[in-house]
Amino acid sequence: MAFTVAVAIALPVAVVTLNLFVPAGDVWRHLASTVLAGYIANSLWIILGVGIGVLSIGVSMAWLVAMCEFPGRKIFEWALLLPFAVPAYVIAYTYTGLLDVAGPVQVWLRDGLGLADVGLWFPDIRSLPGAIVLMALVLYPYVYMLARTAFHEQSFAAIEVSRTLGCGPWRSFWSVSLPLARPAIVGGLALALMEALNDFGTVQFFGVDTFTTGIYRTWLGLGERPAAAQLAALLMLFIFALIILERISRGSRRYQHTGTRYLVLPRYRLTGSRASCATLACALPVALGFAIPALALVIWTVQTAGETVDLRFLRLAANSFLVAAVAAVLAVAVAGTLAYGLRLRRTPLMAAATRIAGLGYAIPGSVIAVGVLIPFARIDNTLDAWARATLGVSTGLVLSGTLVALVFAYLVRFLAISLNTVEAGFGRITPRMDDAARSLGQSQSGVLVRVLAPLMRGSLLTAGLLVFVDVMKELPATLLVRPFNFDTLATRTYEYAVDEQLIEASSAALAIVAVGIVPVVLLSRAIARSRAGQPEGLNGS
Amino acid sequence: MTAIAFEHVSHAYAELVAVDDFGLTVEAGEIVCLVGPSGCGKTTVLRIAAGLETLQDGRVSIVGSVVADASKRLDLPPDERGLGLVFQDYALFPHLSVAGNVGFGLRGLSAAERNRHVSALLEQLDLGRYASAFPHTLSGGQQQRVALARALAPDPQIVLLDEPFSGLDAALRGQVRDQTLHLLKSRNAATLLVTHDPEEAMMLGDRIALMRDGRIIQIGTPADLYLHPVNAFAAAFFGDVNRIEAVVRDGAVATPFGPIPVARLPEGTGVDVLIRPEALQVKAIGPGTRSRHPAIVMAARLLGEVSIVHLQVESGDWAARHFHCRMTGTFLPPENSVVDVSLDPSRTFVFPATHPK
Numbered sequence: 001m002a003f004t005v006a007v008a009i010a011l012p013v014a015v016v017t018l019n020l021f022v023p024a025g026d027v028w029r030h031l032a033s034t035v036l037a038g039y040i041a042n043s044l045w046i047i048l049g050v051g052i053g054v055l056s057i058g059v060s061m062a063w064l065v066a067m068c069e070f071p072g073r074k075i076f077e078w079a080l081l082l083p084f085a086v087p088a089y090v091i092a093y094t095y096t097g098l099l100d101v102a103g104p105v106q107v108w109l110r111d112g113l114g115l116a117d118v119g120l121w122f123p124d125i126r127s128l129p130g131a132i133v134l135m136a137l138v139l140y141p142y143v144y145m146l147a148r149t150a151f152h153e154q155s156f157a158a159i160e161v162s163r164t165l166g167c168g169p170w171r172s173f174w175s176v177s178l179p180l181a182r183p184a185i186v187g188g189l190a191l192a193l194m195e196a197l198n199d200f201g202t203v204q205f206f207g208v209d210t211f212t213t214g215i216y217r218t219w220l221g222l223g224e225r226p227a228a229a230q231l232a233a234l235l236m237l238f239i240f241a242l243i244i245l246e247r248i249s250r251g252s253r254r255y256q257h258t259g260t261r262y263l264v265l266p267r268y269r270l271t272g273s274r275a276s277c278a279t280l281a282c283a284l285p286v287a288l289g290f291a292i293p294a295l296a297l298v299i300w301t302v303q304t305a306g307e308t309v310d311l312r313f314l315r316l317a318a319n320s321f322l323v324a325a326v327a328a329v330l331a332v333a334v335a336g337t338l339a340y341g342l343r344l345r346r347t348p349l350m351a352a353a354t355r356i357a358g359l360g361y362a363i364p365g366s367v368i369a370v371g372v373l374i375p376f377a378r379i380d381n382t383l384d385a386w387a388r389a390t391l392g393v394s395t396g397l398v399l400s401g402t403l404v405a406l407v408f409a410y411l412v413r414f415l416a417i418s419l420n421t422v423e424a425g426f427g428r429i430t431p432r433m434d435d436a437a438r439s440l441g442q443s444q445s446g447v448l449v450r451v452l453a454p455l456m457r458g459s460l461l462t463a464g465l466l467v468f469v470d471v472m473k474e475l476p477a478t479l480l481v482r483p484f485n486f487d488t489l490a491t492r493t494y495e496y497a498v499d500e501q502l503i504e505a506s507s508a509a510l511a512i513v514a515v516g517i518v519p520v521v522l523l524s525r526a527i528a529r530s531r532a533g534q535p536e537g538l539n540g541s
Numbered sequence: 542m543t544a545i546a547f548e549h550v551s552h553a554y555a556e557l558v559a560v561d562d563f564g565l566t567v568e569a570g571e572i573v574c575l576v577g578p579s580g581c582g583k584t585t586v587l588r589i590a591a592g593l594e595t596l597q598d599g600r601v602s603i604v605g606s607v608v609a610d611a612s613k614r615l616d617l618p619p620d621e622r623g624l625g626l627v628f629q630d631y632a633l634f635p636h637l638s639v640a641g642n643v644g645f646g647l648r649g650l651s652a653a654e655r656n657r658h659v660s661a662l663l664e665q666l667d668l669g670r671y672a673s674a675f676p677h678t679l680s681g682g683q684q685q686r687v688a689l690a691r692a693l694a695p696d697p698q699i700v701l702l703d704e705p706f707s708g709l710d711a712a713l714r715g716q717v718r719d720q721t722l723h724l725l726k727s728r729n730a731a732t733l734l735v736t737h738d739p740e741e742a743m744m745l746g747d748r749i750a751l752m753r754d755g756r757i758i759q760i761g762t763p764a765d766l767y768l769h770p771v772n773a774f775a776a777a778f779f780g781d782v783n784r785i786e787a788v789v790r791d792g793a794v795a796t797p798f799g800p801i802p803v804a805r806l807p808e809g810t811g812v813d814v815l816i817r818p819e820a821l822q823v824k825a826i827g828p829g830t831r832s833r834h835p836a837i838v839m840a841a842r843l844l845g846e847v848s849i850v851h852l853q854v855e856s857g858d859w860a861a862r863h864f865h866c867r868m869t870g871t872f873l874p875p876e877n878s879v880v881d882v883s884l885d886p887s888r889t890f891v892f893p894a895t896h897p898k
Contacts, residue, residue, distance in 0.1 A: 435626070
């Protein structure tokens with residue numbers, strides 16, 4: 001049972017990967033000779049630029065809040081996570097609305113300061129550098145979060161020793177803290193870059209051609225499905241490289257602990273101008289990545305609420321809520337089935353199938369969309385042919401272009417989140433609990449219902465919530481897989497933006513950001529708990 | 542009536558053979574202790590009995606009916622075996638109260654009947670006051686008793702206990718052990734208890750099965766194992782021994798305290814001689830008095846009801862060795878005094894030398 005589920009979830013990834021080996025067709029050769037070089041170059045620029053951006057912001061902010069004491073540190077500790085709540089496409093639309101020719105900034109420069117030639121020298125946000133800066137602003141929290149935990153958990157002794165050996169704070173950072181935290185930082189970097197490659201809304205809107213826009217255009221615009229699948233397969237190569245990078249960093253993270261005792265490090269107390277600089281440095285990413293776009297969205301929503309917040313808007317919200325809730329419940333149920341299957345019998349085959357099923361999170365939504373639609377179309381065609389041959393009726397599309405396909409795509413993409421959370425929940429319960437319940441007359445499913453589920457209510461809830469929020473934000477898979485005329489908050493935001501109605505897009509975008517704050521709250525609660533004197537993830541009980 | 546029987550049971554984890562052709566029967570009302578060093582396979586035997594490990598080879602029957610038979614691919618799941626099981630870490634359900642834990646395995650009863658049953662059992666174990674408490678608020682000894690009550694509540698015919706007292710500190714352990722013994726005896730269930738502590742096994746077991754490398758080396762009453770060990774390992778496991786190496790000459794082996802006749806071993810066999818400390822009886826002698834087996838007192842200590850005397854013999858092959866002797870009562874000869882030692886052959890064991898591996 002669990003194995004079948006794992007295989008079904010792993011199917012889209014397998015379908016796309018197999019396309020690497022399909023012989024190239026004419027369209028593919030055309031793509032390869034015209035646009036492919038541009039896709040690769042842009043993707044590499046994004047990897048390089050976003051990588052540098054998230055590293056410099058994430059590591060420096062993490063070091064400041066973990067190692068130094070300055071006014072507002074405790075607030076910034078969690079506030080620096082807030083940009084997590086803003087999807088890249090939302091921040092792209094918002095800053096375009098703020099900074100383009102008709103936006104408030106240029107208008108103020110032109111009319112307020114009388115600079116008539118502002119349009120000539122003002123940088124164009126809708127460009128590759130603009131996309132890189134904006135993505136870095138919302139993706140740095142991945143690096144920040146993991147690096148902060150790593151700095152936090154570093155052995156007191158290692159730092160102390162380096163100080164007694166004559167290293168100043170600066171040198172002990174470069175020679176001790178940073179090397180010790182490197183696996184965590186690389187892990188965060190890999191996650192941020194996966195998200196950057198997943199992005200569709202930003203690059204599409206800014207006219208920067210990458211694999212995701214290429215897949216979308218080839219699939220929907222040109223209707224060339226095999227070529228789109230091969231683009232998806234090529235993008236997977238980038239992703240596999242990042243997955244390997246992340247796995248390697250995770251493997252070496254085990255050796256990170258240099259001391260067994262966990263102590264709260266005494267922080268460097270900053271005073272005077274250095275303290276103000278630290279406060280300002282932390283305030284900058286929070287303001288640029290969250291506060292300014294959120295404020296703009298609130299103002300625009302208030303301005304346009306009369307026209308945009310209507311019955312149609314409620315239907316969008318209801319649609320988003322419906323698919324997100326269904327996907328969340330299914331993701332928790334599937335994760336529970338897989339994780340319990342592993343707990344009962346950890347065979348190498350089962351473990352491998354579960355790992356592959358959990359890969360979805362690394363893989364861009366557009367790739368997963370392709371991987372879901374190809375087998376579903378095959379099933380529909382087979383079913384239709386069979387029905388026509390034997391019953392004389394056409395069944396049409398049973399799976400493709402339905403909510404079933406959409407929810408399945410979400411499940412494939414976000415199962416990893418629920419799987420990790422549920423597996424961690426199981427891991428905290430000793431297998432003796434299962435044995436005790438079995439010996440007292442409970443069947444396997446009885447153990448799950450009467451003992452394990454009540455013990456991990458919190459983990460299950462968290463898992464469902466995280467999937468719910470990610471589904472609300474997800475754009476490219478929704479655009480490709482959704483049924484005809486089925487709109488969600490994310491697709492409506494996108495459609496407004498494509499029509500250059502950035503102000504009108506604000507109400508839907510604001511709703512997405514508001515929901516996105518939920519996981520930030522969960523993360524900040526984990527941080528608050530860890531502050532009580534124990535490393536994150538270890539609950540006292 | 543045989544409550545549980547193992548026949549030719551073998552079990553391996555990957556390459557490691559944990560249980561090797563194991564056979565044992567436990568009668569109703571009997572307590573059998575499985576004892577042995579860590580890694581000897583005793584816990585695996587318990588898990589196979591409970592159905593928590595899939596049987597790989599052999600047969601297990603409970604009250605006359607086969608519950609697992611590897612040759613017939615029969616293996617009843619744990620919930621259909623009706624065994625009571627107490628774990629080393631107790632494994633109490635943290636989301637249920639004490640009463641909820643104890644009542645967990647009771648089914649097919651009305652709520653009132655179940656409550657009555659649970660509170661009677663809790664009273665019997667001095668836990669009545671804690672019925673609505675949650676496990677984490679209880680002390681280790683109380684948690685242990687809740688675990689025992691939970692296993693006994695469905696009235697199983699067989700109770701399995703895996704190192705049930707190892708989590709308790711020494712002072713509490715004796716008391717809880719005693720209480721457990723009386724409770725198990727009063728219920729007439731067959732009990733299989735796993736422990737690594739020989740003293741615990743001797744205190745609780747009607748019979749003891751000594752295991753090593755997945756096999757039973759010796760099985761019998763505690764007195765059998767202590768007084769008639771089958772080999773040097775068994776002798777050393779159940780009590781201190783003074784161990785010396787010797788060779789059979791003229792139907793006897795020489796020791797510093799006189800020869801021991803050995804009829805069964807051929808001339809020239811290398812042997813291990815194991816002398817229990819209480820086999821050495823020491824008499825104080827005045828200066829200048831002749832003694833057949835003199836020894837010098839290196840130290841003497843009182844350990845409550847017995848005294849331990851450390852001895853060194855003056856001459857011969859054993860001059861560098863020192864021996865422990867256990868005397869009942871207070872017997873503390875001064876250091877460096879000379880004493881006369883006599884040997885009780887019934888507490889001395891001779892085995893052919895085992896070659897060091």
